[in-house]
Amino acid sequence: MTDPEVIQHVNDLLAEEFELTFDQMRPEALFKEDLELDSLDAVDMVIILEQAFKFKIKKNEAFKRIRSLNDLHKFVLEKKKEL
Amino acid sequence: MPYYDHVVVGGGVAGMTVAMILAMKGSQVTIIESFPFLSPTVRGFRRKGVLFDTGLHYVGGLGDGHPLDVYFKHLGISDLIQKKAYNPNGFDRFIFEETEASYDIPCGFNKLTSRFTNWFPNEGKAIERYFTAIQQALDASPFLNFSMDFDLESAIHNDTTTLEDFLACITENEELKTLLCYQNLLYGVPPAEVLLITHALVAGSYYMSAHTVEGGGNALVKAYEKRLKKLGVDCFCGNRVESIQISDTREVEGVTLSTGKKLSTRSCIWTAHPHGLIKATPDSAFRPAFKKRLATLEDTTSALMLFGISEHPISSLNGRNIFLWPGGSFDDNLNGRSDQGESIIYLSSAYDKKSKKTAITAIMPQPYGPYAQWKDSERSKRPTDYIEYKKTALEKFKQEVFRRAPELQESVEFVDGATPLTLRDYCATPTGSLYGLQHSVSQFNPAPITKVTGLTLAGQGIVAPGILGAIISAYLTCGILVGHDHLHKELRQYA
Numbered sequence: 001m002t003d004p005e006v007i008q009h010v011n012d013l014l015a016e017e018f019e020l021t022f023d024q025m026r027p028e029a030l031f032k033e034d035l036e037l038d039s040l041d042a043v044d045m046v047i048i049l050e051q052a053f054k055f056k057i058k059k060n061e062a063f064k065r066i067r068s069l070n071d072l073h074k075f076v077l078e079k080k081k082e083l
Numbered sequence: 084m085p086y087y088d089h090v091v092v093g094g095g096v097a098g099m100t101v102a103m104i105l106a107m108k109g110s111q112v113t114i115i116e117s118f119p120f121l122s123p124t125v126r127g128f129r130r131k132g133v134l135f136d137t138g139l140h141y142v143g144g145l146g147d148g149h150p151l152d153v154y155f156k157h158l159g160i161s162d163l164i165q166k167k168a169y170n171p172n173g174f175d176r177f178i179f180e181e182t183e184a185s186y187d188i189p190c191g192f193n194k195l196t197s198r199f200t201n202w203f204p205n206e207g208k209a210i211e212r213y214f215t216a217i218q219q220a221l222d223a224s225p226f227l228n229f230s231m232d233f234d235l236e237s238a239i240h241n242d243t244t245t246l247e248d249f250l251a252c253i254t255e256n257e258e259l260k261t262l263l264c265y266q267n268l269l270y271g272v273p274p275a276e277v278l279l280i281t282h283a284l285v286a287g288s289y290y291m292s293a294h295t296v297e298g299g300g301n302a303l304v305k306a307y308e309k310r311l312k313k314l315g316v317d318c319f320c321g322n323r324v325e326s327i328q329i330s331d332t333r334e335v336e337g338v339t340l341s342t343g344k345k346l347s348t349r350s351c352i353w354t355a356h357p358h359g360l361i362k363a364t365p366d367s368a369f370r371p372a373f374k375k376r377l378a379t380l381e382d383t384t385s386a387l388m389l390f391g392i393s394e395h396p397i398s399s400l401n402g403r404n405i406f407l408w409p410g411g412s413f414d415d416n417l418n419g420r421s422d423q424g425e426s427i428i429y430l431s432s433a434y435d436k437k438s439k440k441t442a443i444t445a446i447m448p449q450p451y452g453p454y455a456q457w458k459d460s461e462r463s464k465r466p467t468d469y470i471e472y473k474k475t476a477l478e479k480f481k482q483e484v485f486r487r488a489p490e491l492q493e494s495v496e497f498v499d500g501a502t503p504l505t506l507r508d509y510c511a512t513p514t515g516s517l518y519g520l521q522h523s524v525s526q527f528n529p530a531p532i533t534k535v536t537g538l539t540l541a542g543q544g545i546v547a548p549g550i551l552g553a554i555i556s557a558y559l560t561c562g563i564l565v566g567h568d569h570l571h572k573e574l575r576q577y578a
């Protein structure tokens with residue numbers, strides 16, 4: 001998967017699992033303010049990403065610091081490189 | 084349709100505690116329990132007139148002013164139970180079977196530090212660092228240190244070091260490491276997977292004080308029942324919650340029981356295993372992501388248990404438990420990869436006043452896998468091939484206990500046993516897990532609140548395992564419902 005394909009896949013997952021529209025998903029969109037996803041949703045997101053990309057996100061990782069969709073894309077790309 | 088301010092799903096320790104706290108606040112509360120009576124695991128059972136414990140062997144932090152003591156006082160059950168201290172000079176005896184080295188673990192941090200330093204004179208620094216870390220974790224937890232603020236944020240651990248990583252940082256001595264982490268059997272997660280903070284909350288509570296209750300878990304459940312009755316809590320036992328009604332605006336409206344009975348409510352507290360929540364709620368209640376997550380949550384392993392009777396107290400088990408450790412790894416043990424000969428055995432005894440006999444319990448971790456083929460059988464109607472399998476497994480376990488604890492052979496007659504299938508039905512966990520959901524570094528357990536207004540969660544899987552963990556979770560969830568400050572202020576009066 002190329003990087004743009006990974007990003008597209010992340011967006012597809014968010015749309016499906018969190019009932020978001022693609023219009024909302026600008027890279028700079030903030031989870032809390034723009035997408036209305038809170039810390040409860042963040043945990044659900046961990047599981048969705050783990051299942052989709054076959055990596056493990058542990059509690060001791062940078063996931064907590066993710067604020068925007070762009071942050072999430074970068075995090076997933078980094079994790080995929082570690083595989 | 085009857086109306087309740089709160090409907091509590093599950094009548095175990097968490098559910099009973101939630102109901103009690105809310106009823107103490109003047110609310111109309113009901114408990115729905117699928118078993119014919121409340122708290123079947125902690126209640127234990129009688130065989131040949133002797134009382135056996137299945138859920139409560141010993142508890143940590145019940146010493147005067149210690150956390151569990153404070154919770155019990157606040158709940159009004161302290162006066163209804165008689166606590167019985169384990170031997171404070173050695174409440175657990177940990178035996179390395181390969182070398183026959185035996186260690187008696189005392190209560191109290193000063194005593195622990197000095198005794199460990201005597202045993203491992205070159206490891207003074209490591210020992211100091213370990214016990215300091217445990218104490219710091221206890222002090223920083225508002226669930227155990229009541230001078231701290233109690234809120235939802237405090238349930239989220241910021242420290243993410245695993246126990247294994249922490250121990251690797253402080254020492255290379257494998258025997259010491261084993262002695263500092265054997266309590267993983269009390270929460271069912273191996274050192275590589277458990278957070279130091281989770282270990283500290285469980286092990287630390289026993290380091291404070293180790294007790295049981297006169298009359299065991301049975302007496303504790305009876306005390307709870309007495310209080311629930313006095314507080315006017317209605318209990319529907321032998322009833323399952325078939326469905327929770329949720330409005331289009333995602334608010335709880337009521338519940339329907341397996342008998343078809345409907346209850347109206349705006350608040351439902353789910354203390355049963357979180358897996359069951361998906362089936363009990365309408366498809367539209369949660370987003371796909373949350374449902375997927377609930378479905379993938381993993382439990383701790385199950386166990387094999389043997390119950391025996393002795394006419395006389397067993398001196399080695401008087402006021403203490405024994406852990407027989409054959410070596411190997413806790414990971415293999417807890418994940419059911421060890422043969423019986425390589426598996427840890429936990430031994431415990433309790434004097435039963437009524438029969439004047441001593442009940443002996445032996446426990447060994449055991450995976451659910453081999454028992455899954457009988458998953459559709461009911462408790463009282465198991466097929467003969469299962470009965471044969473159980474008989475063989477328990478006989479093998481009995482021989483293993485007698486081989487490794489020969490002092491029991493002459494005096495103990497084993498009269499019954501439990502398999503992961505038995506435990507599945509009593510603990511109401513999908514795979515017979517004793518502690519429910521794993522609290523591990525790689526698992527994100529559900530929060531006490533959900534996206535549905537009026538639907539909250541409590542229980543071992545939410546904050547921490549064990550009786551203390553279930554009670555803490557009940558207080559956290561009730562704090563969300565009635566206000567943390569208010570509840571915490573009341574607790575402080577007893578601390």
